Amino acid sequence: MINYEELQKKIKKLEGPIFVFGATGFIGANIIKDIFSVRNDCYAITHDANNAWRLKLLDIPSKNIIHCDITSLISVRNIFDKYKPLTIFNLAAYGAYSKQSDVRLIYETNVNGTVNILECSAGIKAYVHAGSSSEYGTNSAAPHEGDALEPNSHYAASKVSASYIINYYAKYKQVPALNLRLYSVYGSWEEPDRLIPVMIEKARAGTYPNLVEKEISRDFVYITDAVEAFVDAAVNMNPEIQGKSFNICTGEKTTLEQLVNLVRNEFKIKEEPVWGNMQNRKWDLKDWYGDPSNTNRELCWEAKTSLKEGLRSTYNWHEQVNYTSTILPSFSKPKLNAKISAIIACYKDGEAIPVMYERLVKMFNETKLRYEIIFVNDCSPDNSEEVIAQIAAKDNNVIGITHSRNFGSQSAFLSGMEISTGDAVVLMDGDLQDPPEIIPAFYKKWIEGYDVVYGKRVKREMSFFMNLVYKGFYRIFSTMSYIKIPVDAGDFSMMDRKVVKELNNLPETEVFLRGLRAWVGFKQIGVDYIRPERMFGKSTNNWRRNIGWAKKAIFSFSFVPLELLSYLGFILTGVSFLAIIAQIIAKILYPDVPHGTTTVIVLILFFGGIQLLAVSILGEYLSKVFEESKARPKFIRRSVIYRGKLLNTATEIENFKKDNQTIK
Numbered sequence: 001m002i003n004y005e006e007l008q009k010k011i012k013k014l015e016g017p018i019f020v021f022g023a024t025g026f027i028g029a030n031i032i033k034d035i036f037s038v039r040n041d042c043y044a045i046t047h048d049a050n051n052a053w054r055l056k057l058l059d060i061p062s063k064n065i066i067h068c069d070i071t072s073l074i075s076v077r078n079i080f081d082k083y084k085p086l087t088i089f090n091l092a093a094y095g096a097y098s099k100q101s102d103v104r105l106i107y108e109t110n111v112n113g114t115v116n117i118l119e120c121s122a123g124i125k126a127y128v129h130a131g132s133s134s135e136y137g138t139n140s141a142a143p144h145e146g147d148a149l150e151p152n153s154h155y156a157a158s159k160v161s162a163s164y165i166i167n168y169y170a171k172y173k174q175v176p177a178l179n180l181r182l183y184s185v186y187g188s189w190e191e192p193d194r195l196i197p198v199m200i201e202k203a204r205a206g207t208y209p210n211l212v213e214k215e216i217s218r219d220f221v222y223i224t225d226a227v228e229a230f231v232d233a234a235v236n237m238n239p240e241i242q243g244k245s246f247n248i249c250t251g252e253k254t255t256l257e258q259l260v261n262l263v264r265n266e267f268k269i270k271e272e273p274v275w276g277n278m279q280n281r282k283w284d285l286k287d288w289y290g291d292p293s294n295t296n297r298e299l300c301w302e303a304k305t306s307l308k309e310g311l312r313s314t315y316n317w318h319e320q321v322n323y324t325s326t327i328l329p330s331f332s333k334p335k336l337n338a339k340i341s342a343i344i345a346c347y348k349d350g351e352a353i354p355v356m357y358e359r360l361v362k363m364f365n366e367t368k369l370r371y372e373i374i375f376v377n378d379c380s381p382d383n384s385e386e387v388i389a390q391i392a393a394k395d396n397n398v399i400g401i402t403h404s405r406n407f408g409s410q411s412a413f414l415s416g417m418e419i420s421t422g423d424a425v426v427l428m429d430g431d432l433q434d435p436p437e438i439i440p441a442f443y444k445k446w447i448e449g450y451d452v453v454y455g456k457r458v459k460r461e462m463s464f465f466m467n468l469v470y471k472g473f474y475r476i477f478s479t480m481s482y483i484k485i486p487v488d489a490g491d492f493s494m495m496d497r498k499v500v501k502e503l504n505n506l507p508e509t510e511v512f513l514r515g516l517r518a519w520v521g522f523k524q525i526g527v528d529y530i531r532p533e534r535m536f537g538k539s540t541n542n543w544r545r546n547i548g549w550a551k552k553a554i555f556s557f558s559f560v561p562l563e564l565l566s567y568l569g570f571i572l573t574g575v576s577f578l579a580i581i582a583q584i585i586a587k588i589l590y591p592d593v594p595h596g597t598t599t600v601i602v603l604i605l606f607f608g609g610i611q612l613l614a615v616s617i618l619g620e621y622l623s624k625v626f627e628e629s630k631a632r633p634k635f636i637r638r639s640v641i642y643r644g645k646l647l648n649t650a651t652e653i654e655n656f657k658k659d660n661q662t663i664k
Contacts, residue, residue: 170243187223341422
């Protein structure tokens with residue numbers, strides 16, 4: 001069994017500050033726990049602070065929990081510049097579990113994230129990376145570190161790539177870094193749906209979990225031994241071992257049958273196990289155990305905890321923490337580790353775009369959310385395209401779209417929505433009249449279960465008369481519409497991915513999003529805010545444009561004008577019939593009364609005006625039918641900037657669009 005006093009002495013030797021990336025995970029949380037038992041200059045780095053249930057139960061101070069998206073170089077650089085760490089443990093990973101199936105995120109996290117951290121690691125004393133025994137792939141039976149790597153999954157391939165990247169940085173950029181290939185680590189704070197925790201919980205109830213093939217073997221490493229491996233790697237870092245990979249394993253092949261028999265005997269389970277013949281995951285292999293000889297020699301590390309001791313310690317921990325009432329609820333109801341796509345429609349907003357970007361990034365970091373920012377330049381005549389390109393070049397979370405001509409803000413939003421990858425999408429105008437600081441309030445309502453959260457303009461920073469006009473229009477429109485449309489609600493809103501999908505699938509060309517947003521339904525709620533004045537320049541709206549917006553809204557979501565024509569027709573027909581009767585009676589009673597032409601002229605003008613009005617209203621509806629019948633695209637993209645690369649050919653843009661649609 002491991003000597004905790006010796007481990008604590010080693011932890012004291014680490015040079016700080018210390019960063020632990022992936023600290024909300026099983027191994028990362030244990031590293032944080034053991035370091036905090038000795039010192040407090042350690043920081044839990046996570047992109048999932050809203051789901052840090054382990055850290056909360058461990059009472060890690062909030063000031064030591066830092067939000068960082070390692071797929072963003074800017075996000076990584078910011079925390080390095082602020083805290084200047086000297087020891088780094090990188091346990092951030094994605095794809096190890098079957099539920100983590102986003103292929104793009106596997107490589108962005110495990111490969112690009114590793115590069116971003118190493119790029120910022122100049123001057124550090126030690127970088128220790130959590131690799132995986134999965135790197136060996138099909139060569140899984142006791143491989144030596146120099147044996148062939150035969151990855152058989154995206155996750156394994158990404159971890160192999162990371163190991164080569166670490167080797168490159170160590171050899172050619174002199175970064176003191178190495179890679180630990182972890183085998184089956186188990187113990188306290190492991191995910192409750194994993195083999196050992198499930199088996200311990202079943203053992204506490206005197207039974208077994210569903211069992212697969214008894215001959216499947218693994219190499220089980222107790223968590224405290226794994227923590228010591230990371231500490232040993234950092235403390236013993238030297239030029240001779242930099243860039244290398246080491247197997248963190250016991251070297252013991254333990255079959256599932258041996259594990260079950262050990263559990264059965266140790267915890268006095270009376271019933272017989274029932275064996276299946278299926279494996280857990282499609283990339284699982286029958287024999288999966290390692291060779292630690294090189295690790296023992298060069299890292300001066302070896303596993304000290306027997307499987308029997310580790311299982312007993314894990315069992316006791318389950319008892320001590322009251323597992324079913326503390327751990328299981330925290331794990332079963334995690335908060336969503338959300339990614340939010342902010343879509344900004346830009347037209348003559350060149351000055352506002354950098355300010356919008358800075359305020360959005362600040363807000364996302366403070367809210368501890370992963371983000372994607374999509375600027376849609378709707379063929380603006382100013383320098384918006386160049387400004388967006390400069391921002392996209394330094395932040396891979398920014399996508400720039402330029403349209404071939406001005407298609408309008410509604411098409412700009414749809415263009416961004418089509419390629420967005422976030423769990424929720426926020427629509428914003430580029431003139432800063434939609435404050436980014438309102439988004440956390442949207443997010444809170446979205447987390448509560450609302451699918452659409454729209455901004456409700458309780459006040460506009462404009463003249464009293466214009467405020468009155470806008471409020472009057474929204475109430476008239478809401479009254480006339482055949483669906484319930486919220487008053488004082490513009491495009492500024494947060495929508496769940498399923499709502500975005502439905503809006504993208506609607507075929508109509510003439511789009512009025514705030515109406516369609518209400519039409520698709522789902523659970524909706526408003527958040528009050530004050531709409532500020534435009535920060536730069538003058539509004540592109542005028543009376544003609546506003547009247548156009550009003551017509552688009554009314555003729556898209558109301559049949560009241562047609563109904564009024566029908567009612568007016570009935571009324572005028574009745575009035576005309578009564579006038580004819582009155583004329584006949586007057587002719588009989590007063591045959592000598594002269595009749596002039598004034599009445600006739602007035603009636604002709606009146607009915608002529610009514611007819612022209614009717615024709616114009618019918619024309620508005622017919623024009624919409626005509627426009628829809630053309631089935632023209634809602635927008636055409638001239639170019640897309642993604643990860644700093646300009647895509648300007650039709651093939652590149654189409655492939656990019658397909659790739660983004662695939663991962664949603």
